[in-house]
Structure formats: structure tokens, C-alpha cells
Amino acid sequence: MTKEEALLFLKEKRKTMNVLNSVISMVYWDMEVVAPIESIEHWGEILGYLSAQYHQLTTDTRIEEALEVLAVSIQELDQYEKRLVEIFSDLYQQNKKIPESLKRDLSMAIAVGKKYWKKAKEAGDYEIFKPHLKRIIDLLQQQAEFVGYQGHIYNALLDDYEKGMTVEVLDGVFATLKVGLLNLLEEVMNDKHLVMDPPKGPFPKEMQEELIYFMLDKMGYRFREAGRVDEVEHPFTISLGPKDVRVTTHYYEDTIESALFSSMHEGGHAIYEQNMPHEQAEYGINVAPSTGIHESQSRFYENIIGRSYSCWHAFYKDLQKIIPAYQGVSLEEFYQMVNDVVPSLIRTEADEVTYSLHIIIRYEIEKLMISGEIGVDEIPALWNEKYKEYLGVEPKNDSEGVLQDVHWADGMIGYFPSYALGNLYGAQFYHQMKKDIPDVMETVAAGDLSVVFNWLKENVHSHGNLYKPGELVEYVTGEPLNPNYYLDYLREKYLNRKPAITMRIAKG
């Protein structure tokens, strides 16, 4: 194989992987959104077949051959070619190191684990899930040993979601974040004003749909020509191809906030996917560098934009027109409502101030459970203890405590940090954005989100996976990940006596 042949081979391989990814994504979307209930098993088997096909593609021994050829002339390669080689090396090494039997065992343990997690959650009884969690932890520990790691064993897991991130770095980042958030939370709670209750509805689905389409249009998500919006139980975004990025949402009759903010969140993901460097798809860089970076974009639109005073200064009149029940609620009251800080038990319902504390709790527990420092028997008590300590709340049962998230049952230990990292990356990007465009929020307040769209596209989206997450943050902002930008953003928003804040109204 010559250097040119090796490059061509890898690019063709990547194109085939992209095709298979599109198909797998379509099956996934169909199963979640439209497939009839009795066909789910059939499609599960088909997903299994397609995943095996995909796996076969990535374990082709000619990849190793091509990588060896290219290793010799790595200095002659351009930036894209180097990244192509790097991504394939990671993938191939990963696939090669983990024995097939372990992968099968893990798939099986997850399939069973999810079933029992569901039962356990319904029954509010951790004991039902416990042996399955133990099995999953055991297998992930084995996997980590096969893959290898430096430092903490958790690094092997973390690397799956945030390439290059380590416990050594994250411990420092989260330490700063935790202290900062706990202090801020105390200050906010001490100065807590009562917030008006939101209108109760009912808000018909069609009405909410109109609002969501309006905001997604403003954001620049091209859902009409190159995407879709459908309703599902648990919203998600999925890219089926460069011009087919679909979001989902869920409408609740009694509140507009859930669908509105979750749609802006998913819209953030979708815009990112639409703005990827699709013309360089053959280099495998038309994806996000990490789940954390992806999350930074969804949270950017959900929170930094979607829960900003500027955004609703521009669009609140439109919202009131679409949702007449809000005509009795002033802009300031609305702003307070959607930014209310309330320490709670459930991560997915948490506000901007407390959200990352939910993550830090999970991170601290995950490290201990994967290193074997605590056993599965000790997890619920530790969970409840930490919730009491950091958030001052106590789960009444395991369903609203340790069983609330599906991630562990899904084998996704090491994923949670990405959510908090999304907040941090987002705020650091935001800081840079304001440096580049000082009046950005004035433009937003004037109803123009295209400045935000274009800045994110140019600085973040269009790079795809060309840089690792840490590299991207440095490339865009000129410095490594720094949690203080997020803390500054929160302090500015939640403590400063800005108009929106000072106008909090006392209820009752």
C-alpha cells in the first residue's frame, strides 16, 4: 500500500461508515418516533445486525496496514489527513484491545440492566437493580483494564466521552466549580424573592408547536427543509445526514416551559449538526469532538440565550401573542419564572445554579464505584448524603434518588461530567463571543440571533472534530478550560441587581 492508497482506503472506509451511521440513525429515529409497538423487537434485531456491520468495518485488518503506512509519512500529511489517521488509530486500538466476549457480555448486561433498572425505578427499590449495576461496573472495570489508562481507572471511561480529559484535571475544575456554586447558591437563597406561578394552561399542543417553530426559526435551525420536529416521550436530537437533522420534543398541557426550553436545547444540538464541516466528512471530522462540546451548544441556546433577558426583550410579545395566557404576565415576571433557583432532587429539572452540583455528586460517586473504593451496597446512602450536604434535599425513595437516571444501567459511567462540562465550555465560549462582539446581547435584544449563530458556526461548529475538546476550547478562547467563566456568568446573572433581577415580585 502506498501512502496515497492508504489515505484513499481510510477515506473510503470512513464514507462507508458515514452511510451506515445514517442508516443506523434512521432506524433509531423511526423506532423512537413512528415504528408500531409490535415491531420494536424486529428493529432491535436489525440495529444489532447493522452495528455488527459497522463493527466489522472498523476492525478490518487493512486499517492497521494503512495506519502503518501512514505512520511513516505522518509529517507529510495535512491537518485533515493527520486527524483522519488519529481518529482511526484511536478507534482501531480501542476495538482491538477489547475482547469480543467482553463486548458481548457488556451488551447483554446492559440489556438486562436497563430492564431491571426500569422495574427498580417503578418499585422505588434499588435492591432490584443492584446486582445488575454490580455486573455492569465489573465489566466496565475489565474493559478499562483492557483498554489501559494512566492515573485513575476512571480516565479510561472518561476518555470515551471527553477525549483527553482526566480525573486529574477534572478534580481541580470541579473543586473550583463546587465551591463557587455552593457559595453562590447560599447567596441566592438568602436573597430569595418569591416568584410568580406560571399560568396553568391548558396549552394545546398546536399552540406550543407554533411557539417552538417560531423560536427555532429565529435560532436558525433549518427544520423545514433539512430537518423535522416530532413529539416523543423523551426528547432527543439525531443527525441522519448532512441535510437531515431531526429534533424531538414533548408537549405538556399544563406548562409551556418544558417544550419551549427543551426545544431550544435540542435546536442548539441540531444547529451544531447542520453546521458541521460536511464537505470534509470523508476525514471523519463531521462530528462533535465530545458529548460535552455538543452539550455546550444545546445549553448555550437553552440557557445563555433562551433564559436571557435580552432574548425575551425581543420575543416576549410574540410569545404573548401565540400563548394568550401570558398576556397577564409581564416580561420581568416571565424572566423571573424561567430563572427561578430551587435546589431539588431531580437533575433534569434543575436550574442553572444547581444543575452542575447534581453532576458533581454523580462524578464523585462514579469515581469511587469504578475504583472499587465503594461497593454497590453503599451507593444509595452516599447519594442521599451528598444531596443533603450540597443541595439540602433528601430523596424520599430510590426512584427520586439513585435510580433517577438511566445512564448507569446503560453502561454510561463516565458520561455525566459532560453535562457540567457543557455548561463550562458554553460560558467560556460566551465570554470570548462577548470579547469579539461586545454588543452581541444588544443584537439579541433587537431580535437578531444571526450574530450568535454565525459566531458559533465559525468558531465552534465548522471545526467539527478537527480538534479534541480541550484543544478546541484553547483554540477558540486562547486558554484552557476555566470554570470561573461559568461562575462569573452565573454571579452576574443571579446576583447583580439588574432590572430583571431587582424587579422580582413578592407573592402572597
Added chain:
Amino acid sequence: MTKEEALLFLKEKRKTMNVLNSVISMVYWDMEVVAPIESIEHWGEILGYLSAQYHQLTTDTRIEEALEVLAVSIQELDQYEKRLVEIFSDLYQQNKKIPESLKRDLSMAIAVGKKYWKKAKEAGDYEIFKPHLKRIIDLLQQQAEFVGYQGHIYNALLDDYEKGMTVEVLDGVFATLKVGLLNLLEEVMNDKHLVMDPPKGPFPKEMQEELIYFMLDKMGYRFREAGRVDEVEHPFTISLGPKDVRVTTHYYEDTIESALFSSMHEGGHAIYEQNMPHEQAEYGINVAPSTGIHESQSRFYENIIGRSYSCWHAFYKDLQKIIPAYQGVSLEEFYQMVNDVVPSLIRTEADEVTYSLHIIIRYEIEKLMISGEIGVDEIPALWNEKYKEYLGVEPKNDSEGVLQDVHWADGMIGYFPSYALGNLYGAQFYHQMKKDIPDVMETVAAGDLSVVFNWLKENVHSHGNLYKPGELVEYVTGEPLNPNYYLDYLREKYLNRKPAITMRIAKG
């Protein structure tokens, strides 16, 4: 390879083909029903990739090896195994005989041909399409020569849609049918009473949906748990898997008849697919033996049931409840409306009496054009001449004449006979059904369609592709295809002075 290994090999191969078929069907459905407009090209490429994968599966040289092993011990195989061998032989021979270059040329000619057919139809100008039709005919002639045939060259094309059917048989069948239909048409037209105009609407989509769901439920199509009903421009039915059979329909605001009868038509296809012998899918028999047999089931539900007096004796009150505008139309008037006989130019709008004449015209022309007896220059005039002769109508332009159907542009010369055969097979099955269950239409009139469903399931659906079309007809009815059953059915319905017929009302 031992006999057991060869059987196992073919069965595993078939299972993989079934998986790929499911995926291809899903992509097709998605493109037609939900995919955003800008993604169509992407999905077209992916369909190309998947079709190539499928083709690779069917040209695996080990198939030949397995077939050779099994040829030796063919007498030891059971019925299913024999059919497995037979189906694979046909497929393999077919694939082997046609050169790759010809397949590619034909795909290309069709892609281009469809584009120009569309342009030509819009412009009403056959000349735009003519060179492309010539190219497609040339390539299909070449294909026929490669595949080989006995007797008429058209047999090679016919065999693709109606395995085992020949010009020699079809000429006889269609001769009887033509004379019978022309005589019947004359009698009906001589005795023609004016039929009341249907209510004009508007009939909102939701209202029509309710009616369609009601009828599909009655028919026994399990669209809620194991299917779907969606709206598209050109309705079709597609099986994505044993428990995922989806139909589509199109609602017109000014008439309920289109959506109602086309949904019952598609529902007939869907019931067939749901009732296939899915547990024997590994033998490749979970499909219809031919497009004609498939069509017999859709037309059975659309016409023999759906346009019967018995059906509406049972359900007309429900229809009137759902579509209030019909409260001023009596059952007898409704029955007349949906069974009005009017010779017309457009095949897809034809009634039961004239429909097969449209097909016979196409069949007669196709034979001449594929044998080279007429050139593409002569087709439009011949078309118009035959319409004048058989139906007494003349196209004003090529759009409503020779350009009306996409089939030729789609390379589907040899397909049209299946539509008429569907009518004939259906009537012959119906004759047998009434012999087995003399009071079947009384049960229908009492609102119970399950007797029909069960008879079709047991006698037709559950055999799948175990028999060739001709064999199935003989197996079910004890005699070969006989067009007189269809003629008898029509004469009985359209000439007998039954209550529904004598009550025709004069208008104006």
C-alpha cells in the same frame, strides 16, 4: 459443503436478505413520507449503497456451490426446502445472466427516462420522452436476450412480475376478457341511468381519517399495533417487517371516494403482508408469488368488498355518522355513485368494467414494442386508436394518453398485465370463497368481515410464495386461471336487476 451446510447457508443468506430488505423499505418509506426535501439526494445515494449490498448478497458464488450440492439430493428436501432452492436458483441465474454493465445502463436510462417522462407529461409532448423510451426498450430487449426465453420475447419481461405466465396463455385469457368486457360495456351503457352527483364537501382531513380508520379496523388491518397510516401524494403500501406494514393515503378535500377506496385497496395489500408465513421467512416464502396475486388482494377489498352492496348495508350508517354530508344520500344512491360505469381516458380512475380494457391496450402495445414490430414513433397513434376502438374516447394530448403512466419510464414493461390479472385472480378466489362459505356476503352485510379475512388468510395469504401464481390459483380453486369468473362477477353485479341496481335514480 454437505447438504445440511448448504441448506443452512441458503437460509442464513435469506435471513440477511430479509434484514436488508427491511432497511431498504424503511429508507424508501422515510423518503416518501417524512424525510426533509433537501435530504432526498443523500437518501438516494444510501439506497444505492444498500441495493449494491443486496446485490452482493445474491451474487455470492457460494450460492451456486450450495445449489449444486442440493441439486443432487433435491428429492430428499421437504416442500419449503425445495422452494428455497428454486427461488435462489431463479435469482442467481437471473443475476448471473445479466451483465453488470447492462444493469448499470438500465438504471441510468431509467433515472434519466423518469426525468424526461415527467417533463414530457407536464408539456403534454411525447417527443420529449421518445428517445428515452427507445433507449429503455432497447436495453430491456437486450436484457431479455441475456436472460433467455421460450416463445415470445415478452415472456422474459412478464416472468419478472408473474412467474410462469406467458404470452401464449395471456393472449387467450385476455382475448376472452376483452370480448366479454366489450359486450358487457355495451350492455351497461345501453341501459345507463344517470347517477346522482356525490356531495361536494369540503371534507376535512380529520373526518376522512376517521372513516378510513373505521373501515381499516373492520377489515382487520392491524395498523395501530403493527402498522401505520400516513398521507402522501401517491399512496402505496410497504412492508418493513412482519409486524410493521405501513399504508399511505391521500386526502382530497372535495371527495371522500378517493381516500376511502384507495385506503381499502392499500389495506388489502397490508392485510396480505401481515398474514404472510413469517415464521418461514428463512425460506424466502414470506412474500407474494407475484404482483398480480398481490393486486388480487387489494382489489378484493377495494372492489369485491368495498364496492359491494353488502358492505355498505353494514356500514353506511357509520359512514353517514362520520361524514354528515352523506345524510342526504340514501344507501342505494351511494351504491350507484361508487359503481358508476364511465369509459374514460385515465386508467387509475377507471371503474371495474372498463379497468381491464385499459390494461389490455397497454399489453397489446407492449408486446409490439418489445418485439420490435412497432417503433417508438408509432406508439401514440396506436394508443389513441385503441382507446377510440375499445373505450370510445380520444386523448386530447399525450399527457392524458400515452404519457399517463410512469411504468415505461421506470423500466417496468411487462408489469401492466398484473393489474388485470389481479382482477381475474380475485374473482376466481371469490367464486371459491362463495362455494366454501355460501352465506359469506350475508355475514359481510351483517357487519362481520372476519369470515372474509380468515378465508383469505387461510387460502391465500398464509402460503406466501410457496406456490407460483398459476399454481396458487389451481391450489386454491382447483382449476387454472379462468377469466370467466371475473366476467360472471361483473355481469351479475352490473346487469342483474338486483335491488341496488333497479333503484338507480334519474337525475335532471
